[in-house]
Amino acid sequence: MTFISKSLLARLAMLLTMLTAPIAGATVYDAELSAELLHGPDLCAHAACADVMPLAKRFSKRLGSPQYVQALDADGKVVGYVFLSTDVVDIPAYSGKPVITLIGMDSKGIITGVRVIKHSEPILLAGIPESALLKFIDQYVGLRGDAKLEIGRGGDGSVGLDAISGATVTAIAENQVISRSAYEIGRQVGIFTTAARPPARFTPRDERLNWGKLADEGALGRLTISAREVGADSARGDYIDLYFGYLNTPTLGNSLLGEDNYQRLMRDLKPDEHAIFVIASGQTSFKGSGFVRGGIYDRIQVRQDPETYTFRDTDYLNLYHLQPADAPDYRESGIFIVRSQHFNPAWPWTLTLLVNKLDNKGVKTFAHYDQPYWLPARYLEGGHPTVVTARPAWQNIWLDRMPQIGLFLLTLLATAVLYAQRDRLVRASSRKHKPLISWPRLLLWLISAGFIGFYLKAQPSITQIMTWLHALINQWRWELFLSDPFIFLFWWFIIITVLLWGRGLFCGWLCPFGSLQHLMLKLGSAIGLKRFQQLLPKKLHDRLRWLKYAIFFGLIGVSLFSMETAEHLAEIEPFKTTFLVGVWNRTWPFWLFIGAILGLSMFSERPYCKYLCPMGAGLALPGKFRLFGLKRKAECTTCHACAAGCGSHAIDSEGRIDQMECMLCLDCMIMYYDDHACPPLVKERKQRETKGQALTRIGADGYFLSLDSLRAALPSKGKENP
Known part of the structure; x- marks a missing residue:
């Protein structure tokens, strides 16, 4: 490597140090929390409960299930409750990990305080100031815990909350964490109540179905957790493969238990008691290894909004045998009894399994795995009741931003259609006159930088690639990625176009920061800097371009060990x-970094894209397998006319186009058909003009159509069309 490239590497390392140093010490939100705070009996000895419940003088130990803490005044009267979000819900945010939140609520159900004590959100750890997070959570103070809270404008009885600009997905996840936690604790302590549901009535069917038929009609629920999802040994098979179902209904009870056992079970059950069978195989137990007589089965729960049901040893019955011959093999089995007048089997409910999972650093966390269940309609008199479910938060965002989504999709579609017509456009252009290419691209750069970048904030990034990679490894949730419609749609556009044409359509036409660089190049030319604009020497370029690939693989590798560290290092991207x-x-190192890139962009075409962009490197790799490339001629191996004018340095000494580097500017394709610029065409044109021969149309192969082939075609056309 040359001295210049080594020097550049050293400066790059120094710049990364400057960029990440102010971030590393700027937040305490990524600090590890103690086991006592997360699971110990005395929550408020380790967490600042008084910050979220200022009226309290002292606090109790953890109580209930889900757990909470009573807030007491000087006389010992309960004035409210404090609870940790992870004791109640397990909702991952954009990072794939939950935002651990301490919440206070008074005895009337009013939220008195919210404090985030740990999160792994990339945009909040390194980028958006803490004041934006504090402003967001302060909106909850004074609201009722059972209020319908939505990110956005609200309406239809809901309370609208402002999102965190640039972190909408995180805001949606945190809103669910706060509202669901407050509601579930409020329900448990009796602050919030719900209207009773009509009792379920089962159809009097006398059937005996095998396991396969029961499964086909949805009478059996199944929850499978792979070993990879929880950091267990994959060689030992699934972590757990669990089946369950509601036994009170005659068809299911008789089919699984046999008539005698089913009748005995029904005689033992009291009114408002419900039997749920569970069988499982795999590495772990749904009963929990720490269960003791008189204790609680802490791994399994049943949820039917808004109630959560846990089970003690007195709520458990042994299950020794299943009747169907085709039932799967299982390692353990049991029957759990839900004892509540509020549980209604006619309505949908969820079985929740709580497990410990290890992340890639060996840190143990608590995770909830939910499997919805609803009895088949034919088991119920009158079928399924009408269930009104709240529209998912991501759908509200899509509906609220439908005009912007329409314009965004129109931009993407117009770009794809325009490029698909490239052959017609380049044929109608010449090297010195190409308005059909240059003007649409200039317009798209303005739209991309202004509308897509600054207004929609829809800049794809390496952080999204890392987040998706970790979501695939840990737990994929479509609703999180759907929460940002523009990034979601942009990535589908990128995936499709990269596989069709390579990275160039996004990187060279629609990337907001890439467009901003090209606009700076245009600005430099307009203010008289054109004579100073030049490319790096090709040999130096060929060495420096590998930097972005090293950065890409470095970030991906670091993220496998520490996502937080990788997010800090991803500040090499100036997009945020x-x-x-x-x-x-931001602080001055960021100003300097952005200023340097945009300043250099006035003198050289897209320097950041060529040498530093890990996002571009990540797209270049699958782009090698594109379906359609740019055209070449046999003479291109010795003719360097296109290479001399390639702003991306994407044409090598043998005339081959490197699609990993090509930005699809189409200059080489314009020359391909230009008989006043392409040397082979210029030569043939002059020969024909000298001989007085006609200049025929240029074919798809980039050469004038043969006069002999045209003459041969004329008689046949004459016969067909007399």
Whole structure:
């Protein structure tokens, strides 16, 4: 490697140090929490409960299930409750990990305080200032815990909350964490109540179905957790493969238990008691290895909004045998009894399994795995009741931003259609006159930087690639990625176009920061800097371009060990500072970094894209397998006319186009058909003009159509069309 490239590497390392140093010490939200705070009996000895419940003078130990803490005044009167979100719900945010939140609520159900004590959200750890997070959670103070809270404008009885600009997905996840936690604790302590549901009535069917038929009609629920999902040994098979179902209904009870055992079970059950069978195989137990007589089965729960049901040893019956001959093999089995007048089997409910999972650093966390269940309609008189479910938060966002989504989709579609017509456009252009290419691209750069980047904040990033990779490894949730419609749609566009044409359509036409760089190049030319604009020497370029691939693989590798560290290092991308956070919200190293890139862009075409962008490197790799490439001629191996004008340095000494580097500017394709610029065409044109021969149309192969082939075609056309 040359001295210049070594020097550049050293400066790059120094710049990364400057960029990440102010971040590393700027937040305590990624610090590890003690086991006593997360699971110990005395929550408030380790957490600042008084911050979220200022009226309290002292606090109790953890109580109930889900757990909470009573807030007491000087006389010992309960004035409210404090609870940790992970004791109640397990809702991962954009990072794939939950935002651990301490919440206070008074005895009337009013939220008195919210404090985030740990999160792994990339945009909040390194980018958006803490004040934005504090402003967001302060909106909850004074609201009822049973209020319908929605990110956005609200309406239809809901309370609208402002999102965190640039972190909408995180805001949606945190809203669910706060509202669901407050509601479930409020229900448990009797603050909130719900209207009773009509009792279930089963159809008097006398059937004996095998396991396969029961499964086919949805009478059996199944929850499978792979070993990989929880960090267990995959060689030992699934972590757990669990089946369950509701036994009170005659068809299911008789089919699984046999008539005698089913009748005995029904005689033993009291009114408002419900039997649920569970069988499982795999590495772990749904009963829990720490269960003791008189204790609680802490791994399994049943939820039917808004209630959560846990089970003690007195709620458990042994299950020794299943009747169907085709039932799967299982390692353990049991019957759990739900004892509540509020549980209604006619309505949908969820079986929840709580397990410990190990992340890639060996840190143990608690995770909830939910499997919905609803009895088949034919088991119920009148079929399924009408269930009104709240519209998912991501759907509200899509509906609220439908006009912007329409314009965004129109931009993507127009770009794809325009590029698909490239052959017609380049044929109608010449090297010196190409308005059909240059003007649409200039318009798209303005739209991309202004509308897509600064207004929609829809800049794809390496952080999204890392987040999706970890979601695939840990737990994929479509609703989180659907929460940002523009990024979601943009990535589908990118995936499709990269496989069709390579990375160039996104990187060269629609990337907001790439567009901003090209606009700076245009600005430099307009203010008289054109004579100073030049590319790096090809040999130096060929060495430096590998930097972005090293950065890409480095970030992916670091993320497998520490996502937080990788997020800090991903500040090598200037996208967050430019579009999401704003330069004015960052410290001077970020100003210097952005200024240097945009300043250099006035003198050289897209320097960041060529040498530093890990996002571009990540797209270049699958782009090697594109379906359609650019055209070449046999003479291209010795003719360097296109290479001399390639702003991406994407044409090598043998005339081959490197699709990993090509930005699809189409200059080489314009020359391909230009008989005043392409040397082979210029030569043939002059020969024909000298001989007085006609200049025929240029064919798809880039050469004038043969006069002999045209003459041969004329008689046949004459016969067909007399």
